[in-house]
Amino acid sequence: MQPSKGDLSFSEDAVIQSVCDDVSLFTISALDVKEALVKAGVGCGILYIKFNDDNERILCRFTMSGLKAAGEFCKIVNYYVRTKSVEIPEKVEQQVCEKCGRPLVEGIQECLFCYNKLSVIKRALFFLKPYKKKIIIAEVFLMVSSVLYLLVPLFNRYLIDNHLRPRVGTWEQVLLLVGGMLAARVVGEIIFIVNARIFNKATIQYANDLRVGAYEKVQLLSMNSLAKRTPGDLIRRIMEDTTTIRDFLTDGGRWAVEQIITFFIVIVILLFTDVKLTLLVFLPVPIVMFALSRFWKIIQIRYERQWRKNSKCQSILHDIIKGIRTVKAFGNEEIEIQKFSHATKELAQVSSDNEALWSRLFPLLTFFTGIGEFLVLYFGGKAIMQGELSLGVLVQFTMYIGYVYGPLRWLVSFPRWLADAMTSMVKVFEILDEEPDIAEVDVPTNTPISGGVRFEGVSFGYKSYEPVLKSIDLDIKQGEMIGIVGRSGVGKSTLINLVMRLYDPNMGSVYINDTNIRDMSPKHLHENIGVVFQDTFLFAGTIFDNIAYAKPGATLEEVIAAAKTANAHDFIMQTSDGYNTIIGESGHSISGGERQRLSIARAIIKNPDILILDEATSSLDVETEASIQDSLNRIIKGRTTIAIAHRLSTLRNADRLVVLDEGKVAEVGTHKELLMQKGIYYKLVMAQRQSSKLAEAGQA
Template sequence: MQKKDIDNAVRYDLNIRGELCEGTVTFADGIVCACADSREEFSRNLEGIKEARQFTDIGCGRLELVPEGCDDFSQNLTVCRFSMASVNDIGELCKVINHYIKHGKITEVSHNEAQRCPECGKPLIPGINACMFCVKKTYLFSRALKLMKPYSRQLLISSLLLILADGCAAVVPILNRVLTDNYLAPAGGISAGAETYRGIFLIAALLILSYAGGRVLTIFSGILSNRIGSMFSNDLRLTVYDKIQTLSLTALSKKTAGDLIKRVTRDTTQIRDFFTDQGKYAIEQGLMFIIVTIILLFTSPLLTLLVLVPIPIFIVVIFKLWGYIHLRYERQWKMDSRATSILHDIIKGIRVVKSFGNEKREISKFANASEKLADVSSSNERFWSLTFPFIGFFMGAGEFLVMFIGGRMVLDGEMTLGELTQFTMFLAYLYNPIRWFSSLPRWLANAATSLIKIFEIIDEEHDLKDTLSPAPLNAGGQIVFDEVQFGYKAYEPVLEDINLTINPGEMIGLVGHSGAGKSTMINLIMRLYDTDVGSVKIDGVSLKDIDQHVLRENIGVVFQETFLFSGSVYDNIAYAKPDATYEEVIAAAKTANAHEFIMKLPDGYNTPVGENGHNLSGGERQRIAIARAVLKNPKILILDEATSSLDPETEGKIQEALNRLTKNRTTVAIAHRLSTLRNADRLVVLEHGKIAQVGSHQQLMEEKGIYYNLVMAQRQTAKVKK
């Protein structure tokens, strides 16, 4: 897929008859045109067209043009059909067309969230921008090696130590050969003189020395590489964590919290393991392989070839077998998880099971799954116990062959007994690297995956860029929405044509059904997201021109759910102002009506809260949040459902605290319970992402519009509850 096709062209994949095709919808010069398999399916200008609209069916959708004067869509013009693979792109195009209809301006389709690899066209894994098929592993690892650069000296020393240890190990078979050939079975017959004993003693001493030397070197190398590993993964963790902290919510919301945590902890560990453990082994085992092969070749080229030739075959067999075993165990794992989930379901829903008298049915369901699991696992065990002895046998076959042919060579005088002993000992050294190399692809794949994920975080561009010359903000607190349009997903505008001026010190209540766009407006004021069209201004300065840090210093927020960090009550209130004095915190708590309950806690302001801490009620948490906001002393205050889900008495206390807080501050409040907005200067009623009504409670009640209906509906439910 090329990004710079013709202006505003997006792909679609179903022709009018619903068959798969290669199609392109273009929008240029005010004409919408759809071509499937280079045949024109649709072409029309936008005269008399009210809007372009995307209809989703099941597994597919349609792009239609809605003519003016027809509200039931029965006279729509179908532009094209598409499967869900094209839904985002078509949505973007839809937005461009509608923008053109409304404002007469052509904007470019943004392919902001690529879902397929631009090179091979395969789907991308959400949250990862690199294609698993196209990414070059050599690039990944060479880049990762650069990360290791600060440790290159230590790494070098650690590797040198390992190589020396290898050398020590390689000496052992050679000493054995000397022992056999010179003293135990020399060509001229054994001579048990004092010199022989001295020689044997010397060799024994050298053997002990090389064993001990090898061990000591390995220990030192291990200590060193562990230290490098810890420092390296610490660096990596901090880099990733730092980056995550600075990313915008848009970038973060594409990934789950669990995913991000994994990237900081698991992926960095994975990479460390690869470089420090596997990397070390790669050097060690690779070197060992080369040294041993050379020595073997010198001892007997014929025998060496005999041993080396089966190795490629052996490696291929191991690979194939791994794939097969992996599949078998995957199946067992799946059966296992199925049985577990059935059990989990039954036990969790035991009340339902019992009350419907379905115990027998559930037991047989579980028995069935359990039986299948037993079948699969016993078949796997059988497979395992049958194949592996054979593999071991074939692996040893080389040794038997060497014994047989080597033995004959010794008898024929082509080789000494010592050389044969040395040969067989080295053979064992040779198989170790091979075994290790056969598991290398798995290690490589795991590390590559982790590297991709880590680099992706490191490479993520800030989508909410700060300007180079931020304007100063002397917040008087005026907020202006100027022709704002915004949507979290490209094809679903949440807010449209929002024009609103909020005066300094004014309290605005945002009202509307769920999903009308209230929280979105708040998110835009805090610049957690940037507007698609138009701008939000504070005191005449566009948010994009204000330093984000300065902006957030001037805005205080109380959310519906208050998150308390692990720490004391004091820590949590002072979160807004880390250098707050004890007096300030108490004063803030008093303003927030929180002081009273905090003093009732045995440990007062030192009471630990948050995870593993003292359990505070919803109302208490809320008051701590208000105290936070009081301490911050912001010019602009945002209350997002600050008083919902509280009992009336607590709500009264919080309302009282909020009244103190909102005084002389520009306040934007969202509340489902309309009565809590009675102090608002103006109410803004949102409907389907547009401002439907603005006015005081009194005015809006007289208008008998949406607001009136909402109030009446709430009064009804309140009556029912009573």
């Protein structure tokens, strides 16, 4: 029995239609729809709609592989509900490879099994272009060195056949020949050392360029793109994968040239010496090449899996070390040890399986590679005893066999090396090729920013099927202080993220001074916005450096003025070295309140036109908060300020309060006006007052 095939579509006539086995199940006019939604469960999800009368209807159920497609469907329907315009994208982003059907690795749009290997290698080599002259010089030295090495067997043959075997040579002639062999070897070694130094210097610079390029691209990626990857994954790509590529080109590339040159020179020499013995030398080659072609896919898949396990370990390690205070505070050291231990065991198992496979494969291929040597010794020895071949020729063959089988043995191990390097290349180039979500226009409109901010029909969700903000219309006037309030998770921080253009709206636009911020340069926008985040972050360095971070080149007087405004100057002067005091990473060597005051000083030092305060006083005691609030009241005059505060009392002097509820603007007004309405804001204030009374009673 064939399974039923269903299809859910949204037509250009704004009609939702479900068809199963070519039979229409239902049609719904989008004019009757209020909103399309997705609920993601465990192993499956539900796509449903809300009608204008608030009734709901399930449209379909789907496996988790269809989650993104369901989200895109909701996005299209909701766009129509708001604008009455049908916008259907030509192609939905694929989550599986179109060629092989395998699922794509999360955060990577390139299939690791179907990509063009040759084009990836060509691109890696293209980055060597600035060092082309050095590489060519190094390779010429390598070629000369290889040719000098190849002279030794010829000297050896001539010595045996013409001077030792007939015993007609003098000791002076023997000494001359031995000296010639020694000179060829010494000069070859010297040239090889020079080649290695030139080549290594060029490839080190190459790896640095690749690393810096990847880091620059990471800086340009949007928060949405960065959220798809863990910090450990990004660190591995920038540092370890670039080093892997460099090692592959340094050792693999250089040795490949040497082995190929040596291989073909030796073939020519051997063919001119004895064709039959030469054919015996190459007899096992087809077997080895066939085996390599059969095992290549297996090796590639295994090393890609090993890469992912390694990346997972590094991500866990990064998170644990970064959050070590939280781990210790909750006494979860044993849990984290087990988590990391489990990840490393998985890595060890995959690595062990790969090594076990290689330990069986490599000796087998190496054995077949060396069969020709035994054939040459047998048939060559037989020819000597029959007087058909000289001893010197056989010795020359046995010496040159090493130069023939060396490249073949190197070729046997090359797939393992190549699989590891190719995985790293794909990972690095995937970062370099990713188009930033926050794209800068070719000719930005960098008009002076004086502070007016306007939201027009803004809807946004970190996942398209889970909107956080829905149809936000809000006009913030120049110089106005706006307080954003609401329950946790309603989108307060998301709203200010859109103002800073850390994300772009899924629908609608944000304007500053009547200019769409998409038309502005992100650099120009960020230079005119000061922000204090809820989670303060300080860099490892001096207090001076952390405050001046927002204004490179700031003078000491400017830093001190900003610190005084943020009420941070007094505690700074009590530290061991004042403004030159070193604070550790994330500022863990100072208190939370001190970190927040430094963060406020950093935000106001550049005198921004727009000031954003995301829980700017959440870590401060009441007395310090009151002191800083006085400072903030002074600096917000004349500039547009958007503030989010946990303590609603700190926003009572705002020009307007915007209350968010279920992702929408529910109420707008002053503190007094909203209290009189006795709506959502009133309930929030009453709940907070009740909590304060209970806390005071508990302390009493």
